[in-house]
Amino acid sequence: MQLSTRLLHAIPSDPQTGAIAVPIYQTSTFIQEAPGVNLGYDYARSGNPTRQALENLVATLESGHAGFAFASGLAAIDAVVKLLSAGDQIVAIDDIYGGAFRLFEHVYRRLGIDIVYCDTTDAANVAAVLTPRTRLIWLESPSNPTLKVSDISAIAAIAKANNVLLCVDNTFASPILQRPIELGADIVVHSATKYLGGHSDLIAGVVVAGTAELAAQLKFIQNASGGILGPFDSFLVIRGIETLALRVKQHCSSGLAVAKFLQAQPEIAQVFYPGLEDHPNHAVARRQQPGGFGGIVSIALADDSVESATRFVTSTRLFKLAESLGGPKSLLCHPATMTHKSTPAAQRRAAGVADGLVRLSVGLEDAEDLIQDLAQALALVRIGAEARAEVSVA
Structure with missing residues (x-):
């Protein structure tokens, strides 16, 4: 089955009513039958059916284990960096998006995370700057704004050999053109504001984890930090993806x-x-x-x-x-x-x-x-x- 067909049919209809469009569950909380006994949702920060439909959809498109939707692309990036600890190091592409640079340099460097930049279009450059402290390689491919393209498979092999996570910002390509997890990446991020939403009418971000272990960590970070995407914007991203x-x-x-x-x-x-x-x-x-x-x-x-x-x-x-x-x-x-x-x-x-x-x-x-x-x-x-x-x- 072609991706465009799988995309459309990965969007669920409503089992209760048969609605062809995903319903907008505009609610802050959910009734429980007894303390801790519910129908799968208890509080909308922790989970919302509309947001869950979006998260499952993007995870399917990116061939990942699970997806997580955030209030912006930078909130999605922030969640990934929160996998690290003080003293860890990030190796990042040199022409990194300015917002990511600002987050890395003015927030996380102050909190004890080191960042090294290099031209990742040559995988040897990445290998050369890795240290025992490196925990994450950060790629944009194509990059913003000089459209550099890095060899994701080659860098993934280097990352795995050194027990380092590889995260790829796939915003410019979208999962229609490129699926980094299939090329060996551990994590994919999107500014869903861009091609996924596709209509310049929302701000959103998505993280896709390639494994159950990373998914559990990111789910905890999403719930603990609270920068989630609301149900109406989740609906808009789903609607955008239908024509992606x-x-x-x-x-x-x-x-x-x-x-x-x-x-x-x-x-x-x-x-x-x-x-x-x-x-x-x-x-x-x-x-x-x-x-x-x-x-x-x-x-x-x-x-x-x-x-x-x-x-x-x-x-x-x-x-x-x-x-x-x-x-x-x-x-x-x-x-x-x-x-x-x-x-x-x-x-x-x-x-x-x-x-x-x-x-x-x-x-x-x-x-x-x-x-x-x-x-x-x-x-x-x-x-x-x-x-x-x-x-x-x-």
Whole structure:
């Protein structure tokens, strides 16, 4: 059975009423027959039928043992880091999402957890920085925002040989294109705000555990910390997942078309998209993501400046300047001043997040319309660069 079919039929109908949609159990507590005797639920922080349906669904899609839904993607990341103790170490991808960097550096480093960053596209780099204190390897693949692709299977082998957990942020690919647990990862996280929800109308996060042991630990952390996803937002994510396969197919098609167009533009020094044959990790991406390469495209402007990037991101008409990604409407952002502004400039640039880098989330509009929008914005960037050059000469 194909994934798109399994996806739809993994969403349960209501056994009590026959409702085809998962009911929204908007309740804080559940009646008990006697102390400790209930119908499977006692308090909504500990469990809710709507949230449980979402958690089971994402676990099925990711080939995991169990899923856990949280109030945001960062809350999901936070739950995974709580598996560690003071004195432990995380090895993380160098161009890590700015929110994760802020959490790691300004919360958990202060609490005694060390973080080492490296270019994980070469598995040997990961092996080289492991120490006896390393307890977790943190990957984004593809990464945010430079679309680096790491060899999950190779890094999983290194992790297992060293008794280290491997967690993969699979937000950009979604389980339609990539399932890290099948490649050897222990844990998968998603910002369900993005492709899983798919409509830019909610904030949510999901963690999927690959084993019963990890599931038990994460369940305890979810209940003890309390950062759970509410029933209505759980319902919205389930509704979004129903069209996930169809949406991702279109995101991939338009993303590749946009990337190929941008590749030929003189105002752009580099296009970051794993589906392009000149992407340094294209072969790995083709193996790990056989269904496509996603809808995120990043570009480095030839004029590597905040000024040119600002002119570009404020000149598009269809692409809207906003945080986030993965929705039906195309978005773009300037990571240096938006998503990654909490990362020190030197570290950000060393990881490839330059001042002139722009991240595009290619939506569900007609690809040709998006290309025309980008063309007119690039023309304005060229005019601006020429005007500055004339002033400089004068």
